[in-house]
């Protein structure tokens with residue numbers, strides 16, 4: 001036994017149900033979006049994003065992704081409209097990506113995967129007094145999903161990719177001020193929306209998903225910088241590249257995906 005190999009097995013999505021039974025719940029995310037099955041809802045207003053006064057504070061590696069956090073003490077940066085009854089406050093954004101190649105997104109569109117997916121996480125501060133309280137409420141969170149596909153470089157992403165070397169290891173964080181996520185949005189705000197969950201443990205079924213149909217383009221070089229991040233902390237001997245940090249699509253279980261467009 002003493003000479004057992006030190007192979008750390010990362011508990012992947014397929015074993016999360018053991019610690020988080022909700023993993024097999026009725027409104028889990030991500031899902032495969034089938035555009036032909038989506039129901040156009042003419043009652044769905046456009047979504048409106050107010051990020052101009054947003055205050056980014058830091059960028060960090062939490063061992064699952066790279067996260068940019070925002071000051072969420074007031075409604076200076078919110079998403080509203082669309083399927084949302086209230087304004088939801090921007091708390092953080094992060095990404096999911098693959099290894100080399102075109103997989104890496106969490107949601108898929110008619111089975112198509114993208115190289116990455118950006119999640120802008122917001123919480124319902126009109127009804128709840130903290131992110132933690134909102135995170136366990138069925139209408140507590142709203143996550144805006146943006147697909148990234150490999151083509152030309154996206155200028156607005158460079159401030160992030162040029163900072164990644166400072167958060168290489170799990171548990172590292174560094175100041176990251178004056179970043180406005182408007183520069184990471186596509187020209188169209190056409191979206192699909194459905195009731196879902198966090199895609200990472202604890203997988204709470206508290207997310208109204210708003211997934212934009214139009215991807216943004218990023219370069220292979222920019223994606224390569226995400227893959228220089230590590231899952232491990234500097235103290236650990238293991239050096240495992242941070243990639244394929246996406247959960248695969250989950251059963252729809254009778255949910256309807258609504259489209260904001262015909």
Ligand SMILES: NS(=O)(=O)/N=C1/NCCO1
Pocket residue numbers: 119121143197198199200
């Ligand atoms: N991938 S996700 O559903 O946005 N997951 C989380 N976890 C904390 C905030 O957003």
Ligand SMILES: [Zn+2]
Pocket residue numbers: 094095096119199
């Ligand atoms: Zn995410």
